[in-house]
Amino acid sequence: MSRHDRSSGRKNSKNTGSRGDRSSGGKQSGRQGGGMRNKSQSRGNAPIKPKMEKSPFSNTEGIRLNKYIANSGICSRREADIYIAAGNVTVNGDTITEMGYRVKLEDDVRFDGRRLNPEKPEYILLNKPAGFFVTGNPEKGGRTVLELISKATKARVSPVGKLDNQAKGLLLFTNDGTLAKKLAKPKNGIRQIYQVSLNKNLSKEDMENMKEGVYIEGSKVQITDVSYIDDKPHNEVGIEIRSIKEHIVTRIFKSLGYEVESLDRVVFGGLTKKDLPRGRHRQLTEQEVINLGML
Template identity: 85%
Template sequence: MSRNDRSSGKNNRPSGSRGSKTSGGKQSGRQGGGTMKKSHARGNAPIKPKMEKSPLSNTEGIRLNKYIANSGVCSRRDADMYIAAGNVTVNGKSITEMGYRVKLEDDVRFDGRRLNPEKPEYILLNKPAGFFVTGNPDKGGRTVMELISKVTTSKVSPVGKLDNQAKGLLLFTNDGTLAKKLAKPKNGIRQIYHVTLNKNLSKEDLENISNGVYLEGSKVIITNVSFIDDRPHNEIGIELKSIKEHIVTRIFKSLGYEVESLDRVVFGGLTKKDLSRGRSRNLTEQEVINLGML
């Protein structure tokens, strides 16, 4: 072998070539009497640094870059760069090690924001009456999760609540950041309800509601309230931004009316268009962006 051959092969030893070690620790000679080929494309490639072994075993958890990519933040390749730059923490500790593995229950954060390793999902359901939103308080009672399980296997949760007998729009997501934002919006969320009362609403009470109703010493601002065209005066349309529980029922009860039917027809710009009762659909990318701007 020429001097040049030995030089170029120093950092590019193929399997079974000169320089490999036997189990006894001694170097074996060339096998089969063949000559070593020069490496053209990778002859000058830098030696990759040795990676430190993750404290988790190779079979435990998933690689951190895959976890980040699954959350939708960026690609796995970009995730490696962010990890190396110190943008990622696991359980409060900055991690810069390539190949680090994490468990699903670990607290993984990117620039301080906690990540979800599942692909974000956003599902809008037109809830029927008779389905509980949370829990199963009555034996044999049904929950909205039965309806959602037909369209997703991800662990999604409802944003806000609707009573058992209430109908209408209900949003589900596994995006904890958005869910938290919608649960405590700075300026509230636009909602429109179709309400059926146990008796006709007087024009005087309609005006009282329009001016705002005080509940527990706090004024509830009503954006709009009106009779529904060509319907009896016990059917009302009401728009507001409050996210307090049972707020619509409490408004009418404070004036001596009982709500017999409650249907949320608009939620944060989302409508029931082309969404029949009991059916659900995934939000469009633009709808998700719009919700994030509320």
Template identity: 85%
Template sequence: MSRNDRSSGGKFSGRQGGGKRKKSYARGNAPIKTNLEKSPLSNTDGIRLNKYIANSGVCSRREADIYIAAGNVTVNGDTITEMGYRVKLEDDVRFDGRRLNPEKPEYLLLNKPKGFFVTGNPEKGGRTVMELLAKATTSKLSPVGKLDNQAKGLLLFTNDGTLAKKLAKPKNGIRQIYHVSLDKNFSQADLDAVKKGVYIEGSKVVVTDISYIDDKPHTEVGIELYSIKEHIVTRIFKSLGYEVDSLDRVVYGGLTKKDLPRGRWRNLTEQEVINLGMH
């Protein structure tokens, strides 16, 4: 998980008109230029640029000063090299061309109940998953991927755009296991066919594993796959003549529903975030 830099950061101490300035150094003995008072871009509002960068999770404050001095950081299109420069939350701050988010990255795992919309405009009177996270955080989090209104199970939320985009790329894929309830018994022949891979709209969908669930009727099966195509599980069974009565995602990456009741959420651990980033 990211570190929330709690240090306040003092105001720039240089004076206009030739007063002495306190020297600060990067690596070795090379001084960092401190010409803040000469810059027309300077302001006294907002937070210090190095803290903004540190809050985004790129590096520490000390390292941020080095990158700023080297010209790696732009604010609203202008390269900033001054120590102590302040920015506002609405400013466009970029590190090596990548826009930064000054909010502390957050990662929440929800065990979604049936009947909640994930994205889009819900029908009149419909409820959204954001209602379930109303007291979880003040940050603006977005779901990674989708689950249908009637689907249940694990759903990840974050404001970490880099991780979200990585997990959303079809070529990366991510391990998912679903508990599926069908409208009729799933035949052994169809189970074997799914193991070999089924074709949806001309493209083969590889299923890692599929089996009947122990001590359950053959209307209930478990299916494991890495595809993140929309409605892919429902489409697999529909292509074989079955309707899905219930769909529950029980595993997402290395995350499970253990100790997470339906409708509840929890924060991911630092190790869980690292593991997701390795997919």
């Protein structure tokens, strides 16, 4: 807030209090008005923290079905009641016509067969450090990537794809189930670039063979490109792939007799690590979300 705005706010507060004195004719009103001004002024110098949006499912009993539908952007609550009564809405496969019916976030709510999401779509990009688990049950004392984005949103976001515990780099989180499903099974795969440190130098012969594709468990994995990283030893390489199979980079090099000592995903579907330090996260821009939806 600018200095001009703060001074204007105090002036308006003072004028409002004076009018209150004249209208009521009592001293009590004036004291109350003054008290409010002092409270406002005392807070004026303190940094204002942005308020985190509260999840509509903070209530353990869930929320009313009509509110769930309204939150998803389909229609208003009043209109939702009409559609519910008409049998247009199902919950976990059952048609619900009861007014006041409550649902929880994990419920499968559909409107004319289309699954609804009652929370604002969130898209968060994290530059993951090594030593954090992505999915599954972490070992005792282990930390998860959800800790790193816990202050970013109250929505229940999930990672798109996986990275090993010791792997680093870009990891996308969202509660947009439609986009997550699309990215999990794209027609042509998702463009990914990794910087890899190997236990020994990658030979030129193996590098050329990789460009022809590598067979993993009888299935050919196409490698878009692989090269040495400038000004680095030849055990430091960059590899571009589109496969989304688990541990695919590690498995590619292992099939050729190399062990991966460090793995860093620097590009994911057009998203990069630019201006995103290790361990930090950011919200995707509207254009970035659109671009991902076109993959």
